[in-house]
Amino acid sequence: MIKFENYIIRPLENNDLAPYFDLVERNRKRLEDFFTGTTSMTNSKEDTEVFLAEMIKRREAKTYFPFVLVDSETQNFIGFFDLKNVDWSIPKAEMGCYTDKDFAGKGITSKAMGYFVTYCFKEFGFKKIFLRTHESNKAMQIIAEKCGFEKEGVLRMDYKTTSGELIDLIYYGKLK
Structure with missing residues (x-):
């Protein structure tokens, strides 16, 4: 756990079903093009539970690691890494992240990402963490x-959006 x-x-x-579903639901429109899997598999609370x-099963297999950013005063989920x-x-x-629309642009994501990346290098022993973003996502480019x-x-034609469009992605990397 990281505190700041x-x-x-x-x-x-697993017991984060309701707040996780609510985070995705509040931000579904913002997420649908670039978090295709998340939005397609969370259309109901039942889908989200599965x-x-x-995700937890993949974490246990050490192939995927999901984290939430939580406001410690309200316990609301305000982001996902x-x-x-x-x-x-x-x-x-590869690192992915999104922030709740009501918390975007306030510097929280930058701080959280800095702490998260440091934690990942130390906790998991990674030598490199990378992320991909679309040229339209200027905020993520600045944060990165x-x-x-x-x-x-x-990388050209590196990702297929929900609508089926093949798009280029900018790759960013950070070494330990």
């Missing part, structure tokens, strides 16, 4: 650079 200011970053658990169980595409032979992982990630390049 009035926030906590902690692993997502999705949560699958995950490590995916884990390659233990390097070792490296603020947190010490370096732009490594653009």
